[in-house]
Each structure stands twice: as structure tokens, then as C-alpha cells.
Amino acid sequence: MKNSKMINLLLLFLCISMMTAGCVSTTNKAFLCKESQVELRSIQTRAFDLTDKKKMLQIVISTMQDLDFVIDKADLLLGSVTGTKFVRNASITMTVTVRSRGEKQLLVRANARYGVTSVTDPETYQDFFTSLEKSLFLTAHQVD
Amino acid sequence: MKRSNLVKYVFVGTVCVFLAGCMTVPKGFLRPPSDYLETRQLQMRQYDTRDQEAIISSVAGVLQDLGFTLDSSETKLGLVAASKNADATDARQITLALAADVLSALSGTHSNNMAGCDKEQKVKASVIINTSLDGSKTVIRVTFQRIIWNMQNQISRIETIKDPEIYQKFYISLSKAIFLEAQEI
DSSP states (O other), X not given: OHHHHHHHHHHHHHHHHHHHHHSOOHHHHTTOOOSOHHHHHHHHEEEESOOXXXXXXXXXHHHHHHTTOEEEEEETXXXXXXXXXXXXXXXXXXXXXXXXXXXXEEEEEEEEEETTEEOOOHXXXXXXXXXXXXXXXXXXXXXX | OHHHHHHHHHHHHHHHXXXXXXXXXXXXXXXXXXXXXXXXXHHXXXXXXXXXXXXXXXXXXXXXHTTOEEEEEEXXXXXXXXXXXXXXXXXXXHHHHHHHHHHHHHTTOOOOXXXXXXXXXXXXXXXXXXXXXXXSSEEEEEEEEEEEEETTSOEEEEEEOOOHHHHHHHHHHHHHHHTOOOEEO
């Protein structure tokens, strides 16, 4: 009688350990992407007919400030700007990178996160590029 | 039987609605707010100098004078970012919470309003120094944000600071540091 109880208990332990071993660790969760990368890239990227990376970054910074972002970091060499904005009780982080495309154009990519969710809505990014266009007096070109 | 099914469907439906509400990211948060021109006026000043380097080091100095520690900077783009932890306790808020707690204790119920009181805040400042469009002046724009924690160390509020007094104080200190008068945009 005692033995069968012990066996039952052991079996239960075994089951639990096997189940937990099968679980996907949360580390993998951080690298999961639901969206197609190509599609997301075209939503987040625009090309501008401008070659001055520094000027473009300065305009990106002032556009982000107009949108209530506080600039946390910027790097001219990398061509990146990161800022944070608070909407109600959530924080939005956005990184914008600028790099050259050929000899006549600059590629601007914006990447926003709303809390722990990444923003994938095309309209939201379009709003940002519309503001950027206005500050630049230039037209943004859709990138394939 | 049919009624219990109905209850089940309503329950599942409600749960779905709740879950859907959790996942949505609001739209239009990258559209310029209606008051962005006023905010610009509040946060921006220009100085009659072209010496950007002198201004950047003065900005860093003023931030340190105000008790901030520098987090990040990129002098080529004219960025200085700094932050500061400060006390956020408000005597009035604490008195009210205490009174509410005492009242509820007297009436025989339990409440803990004190735990929701503000305790600490982190203020973030970010300054961008740029040349004006015609190249003759230096334009500065400072932005402040703050995160407030309550007595239980939970974040109770996050906000962009839009109090004109805070910005004026910053520019008064900066003007003193560079011996120049700040001009409104």
C-alpha cells in the first residue's frame, strides 16, 4: 500500500518535470515575430530625395519633439535616434534610423513599440512620415 | 438547458471583448497634437550666438547645477540627455489619504490609501541644440518628462511636463551661464 503511494507520487513528479521541460522559455518569446518581416519593413520605411544624413537626423529629432517625444539617445555615425513618449499611462518608444540608399536618397525607418507590443499599424507610421514630409518640404517615396 | 447555453455564450463573448480591448494599440499617437505650436514656444529659445560648442557645455553645466546626471549625449547632433531622481511626497495628498484611512478604520472597514500616495519621481530632461534656419542663431529646445512611483513602488503616473515655470527656470539658469539673453521663438 505504502509502495503504491510512493510510485504514484514519483509518477506525478515525473509528469510535472516533463511538462515544464516541454515549455517554451520566455527568452524565445522576446524573439518571436508575428508579422512578415518584409511587409513590416515596407510599412516602416520611406525613401527621401536628400543626401545630407545629419540634416535628416536633425529634422527627425525636431519632428519627434513636435510629437511630444523626449529624445533619449542619438548617434550620427549609426544614424539613429531613440525617443520616448507617454500616452495616457503607457510609454511609447520609437527608434528612427537613417541610412543612405544609392547616391541620391536616404532611407528612413521608424520602429515604434507601445508598451510591450510592437506597433504594426501602417496608418500610424504614415502619420509620422507625413509630419516628417512637412518638416522636410519633400515627398516620401514608398519602398518595395 | 437553452438558458445555460445563452449564459455561456454571453460569458465567452464578454471575455473576448475584454481580451480584444487589452491588445489594441491606440491609433493616431504619431499625429502632431493640436497644441504643438504652443509647446514649441514653451520649450524653445534662441540665442544670438553661433558658438554651439560653448552652448552645449553650458547646457550640460546647467543640468548638473539643477541636480541632473548626464545619461547620454551626441555633440555632433547637439543632444544632451539627463535624468534626476527626486522626492515626490505631497503633504496635502498624504494628509487626505491618512484622513480617509482613519475614517474607514473608524467605520469598521479597511482601506489603504496611503499606499497609493506618491513617493518618488524620476525627471528626464533632453536638450537639443541646433543652428537656426538662417544660420545666424542657436536654437535650443528642452523637453522634460517624469515618472512617479507610489509608496508601494508601483508606477502611478507618467507624464510630459508642460509647466511654463519649469522651462523658464531652466532658461534663466542657462542665460546666466552663457551671459546672453534668451529670445522667445
